[in-house]
Amino acid sequence: MTAPTPAGLLAQTLATDPSGPLLTFYDDATGERIELSATTLDNWVAKTANLLQDGGIEPGARAAVLLPAHWQTAAILLGCWSVGLEVVDDPDGADVAFAGPDRLDDALAAPEVYGLSLAPMAAPLRNAPAGVVDYSTEVRGHGDRFAPYQPVDPALYADLVRAARTRADDLGLGAKDRVLVTGGADTGDLDWLLVPLAAGASIVLCRNADPARLDERAASERVTARLAQ
DSSP: OOOOOHHHHHHHHHHHOSSSEEEEEEETTTTEEEEEEHHHHHHHHHHHHHHHHHTTOOTTOEEEEEOBSOHHHHHHHHHHHHHTOEEESOOTTOSEEEEOGGGHHHHTTSSSEEEOOOOGGGOOOSSOOTTEEEHHHHHTTSOSSOOOSSOOOGGGGHHHHHHHHHHHHHTTOOTTOEEEEESOOBTTOOHHHHHHHHHTOEEEEEETOOHHHHHHHHHHTTOOEEEEO
């Protein structure tokens, strides 16, 4: 059996549980809560991959993802991997960059930059610097299904997927688990996304988490495991 890519891990969940909650996101600084099924996340991933491919970004290119752990970051990472890109956390030498409001100046080192507000409801980025395209606005116009011009070689991501599966096994995670993720994870640490996906588990991701609310939230979301970053 061919080893999966990171996007293939999402495809496995899509095949087994397309409508159940896959990624539930909280931001305690804004009060946002959003829940995405595998189908909904896959739709955002396809749009992101089409955005990149339609824009001429080819397999093997480097994508700088200068974003915190966030539901939109999940779509961007999986979209990049769907095209066959190398995800990095340094815009120098990158072919395209995605950045939140606090990293836009850094991202301008890349020739093509998409900015995100990271505000509730995927609100557009306001007052973007020259040369920055608003991701949330731009991505919506692209196709809901993605077909790569060139098949993605699973070998590109073999180490990434293997490491995620190893950690999932070490934590004893399985397909019925619901994993609470807290902390300030960024592109330098992808476990918040890949480890639950490797296990077929779902994610409850808390940004700017209020420690006093976590136990109650874990109970209400039926959390079975925790992954601190």
